[in-house]
Amino acid sequence: xxxxxxxxxxxxxxxxxxxxxxxxxxxxxxxxxxxxxxxxxxxxxxxxxxxxxxxxxxxxxxxxxxxxxxxxxxxxxxxxxxxxxxxxxxxxxxxxxxxxxxxxxxxxxxxxxxxxxxxxxxxxxxxxxxxxxxxxxxxxxxxxxxxxxxxxxxxxxxxxxxxxxxxxxxxxxxxxxxxxxxxxxxxxxxxxxxxxxxxxxxxxxxxxxxxxxxxxxxxxxxxxxxxxxxxxxxxxxxxxxxxxxxxxxxxxxxxxxxxxxxxxxxxxxxxxxxxxxxxxxxxxxxxxxxxxxxxxxxxxxxxxxxxxxxxxxxxxxxxxxxxxxxxxxxxxxxxxxxxxxxxxxxxxxxxxxxxxxxxxxxxxxxxxxxxxxxxxxxxxxxxxxxxxxxxxxxxxxxxxxxx
Numbered sequence: 001x002x003x004x005x006x007x008x009x010x011x012x013x014x015x016x017x018x019x020x021x022x023x024x025x026x027x028x029x030x031x032x033x034x035x036x037x038x039x040x041x042x043x044x045x046x047x048x049x050x051x052x053x054x055x056x057x058x059x060x061x062x063x064x065x066x067x068x069x070x071x072x073x074x075x076x077x078x079x080x081x082x083x084x085x086x087x088x089x090x091x092x093x094x095x096x097x098x099x100x101x102x103x104x105x106x107x108x109x110x111x112x113x114x115x116x117x118x119x120x121x122x123x124x125x126x127x128x129x130x131x132x133x134x135x136x137x138x139x140x141x142x143x144x145x146x147x148x149x150x151x152x153x154x155x156x157x158x159x160x161x162x163x164x165x166x167x168x169x170x171x172x173x174x175x176x177x178x179x180x181x182x183x184x185x186x187x188x189x190x191x192x193x194x195x196x197x198x199x200x201x202x203x204x205x206x207x208x209x210x211x212x213x214x215x216x217x218x219x220x221x222x223x224x225x226x227x228x229x230x231x232x233x234x235x236x237x238x239x240x241x242x243x244x245x246x247x248x249x250x251x252x253x254x255x256x257x258x259x260x261x262x263x264x265x266x267x268x269x270x271x272x273x274x275x276x277x278x279x280x281x282x283x284x285x286x287x288x289x290x291x292x293x294x295x296x297x298x299x300x301x302x303x304x305x306x307x308x309x310x311x312x313x314x315x316x317x318x319x320x321x322x323x324x325x326x327x328x329x330x331x332x333x334x335x336x337x338x339x340x341x342x343x344x345x346x347x348x349x350x351x352x353x354x355x356x357x358x359x360x361x362x363x364x365x366x367x368x369x370x371x372x373x374x375x376x377x378x379x380x381x382x383x384x385x386x387x388x389x390x391x392x393x394x395x396x397x398x399x400x401x402x403x
Contacts, residue, residue, distance in 0.1 A: 058360025073346015229355025290324025295383025
């Protein structure tokens with residue numbers, strides 16, 4: 001037991017204090033991120049939206065994310081990551097408080113588009129900041145540490161969110177989300193002011209940089225990640241509905257099941273990544289393995305009506321997430337050195353935004369027209385296609401090394 005604890009502690013060694021501050025800011029922000037996991041339930045239960053309407057709201061959510069990621073990448077290269085992150089945190093906090101007062105279909109679509117555009121403008125900036133605050137040899141672990149903070153926040157968020165819904169109502173989620181975003185911005189002003197901190201790995205300005213959209217290997221990689229995101233976002237839209245409608249789980253139990261995801265990541269992701277970094281498996285190889293586990297998690301839902309399979313499926317999906325995301329992020333940051341980091345990471349973030357645009361809505365439409373079981377089969381097929389594309393990327397990288 002003592003050896004396991006020592007290994008866990010050692011997996012955090014060598015990270016800069018700036019990464020620790022960035023993780024704390026992320027934790028504060030994500031601990032209040034309660035609206036998104038319960039958004040589909042809020043729209044159906046509180047506002048009486050149909051599944052088709054919920055799907056279109058999720059599409060506007062995704063379009064906002066796509067636009068915000070593009071804008072954030074551009075702004076990161078022009079005004080710097082610090083200003084982009086800080087502005088996003090403060091404005092997102094205000095937006096969360098305001099958006100609760102919109103209740104009809106079109107105002108919800110527009111307000112969530114604006115809200116998520118502001119929030120996700122910070123995503124490429126966070127990646128650039130993380131790269132700047134990390135030594136090259138620590139970047140995968142730094143990425144994993146930030147993800148740990150995100151998921152620790154998400155672990156607390158849904159559990160607390162379910163309690164808030166049961167005692168206060170859905171509107172309490174918007175206030176908590178808004179206030180925590182603003183608090184995260186204040187902490188950032190106090191700890192990561194560029195006049196007080198130093199960059200450990202400054203961005204290299206490349207002569208004749210390769211535009212991200214012309215790097216064909218990178219584009220294929222992003223398409224595969226968009227497909228991964230397509231099936232992964234189901235855990236924040238269609239899966240909670242499946243838990244409630246098919247397995248009759250309450251909001252509180254749904255919150256606890258979603259919290260299991262964050263708890264597992266908090267306990268196991270850092271040691272797992274530290275171990276996998278020492279193996280001969282490439283970054284792309286690890287992403288393939290993660291994609292495979294996530295695809296299997298959907299097939300498990302077809303095996304038995306036993307409610308316990310939901311826990312097993314969540315564990316398998318979380319394992320896939322723990323492997324795929326850190327190594328996918330690390331590969332993108334490594335590839336970004338061929339051009340401008342903001343543009344590359346903006347395109348990376350846009351791949352997941354595309355998943356939000358099509359994933360939520362398609363999932364809702366599939367369920368409405370073909371039922372849950374056929375929808376889970378479709379997600380498994382998407383996983384197979386994504387894995388095939390990643391194998392193409394792996395072959396290209398091997399060929400490039402040979403030449």
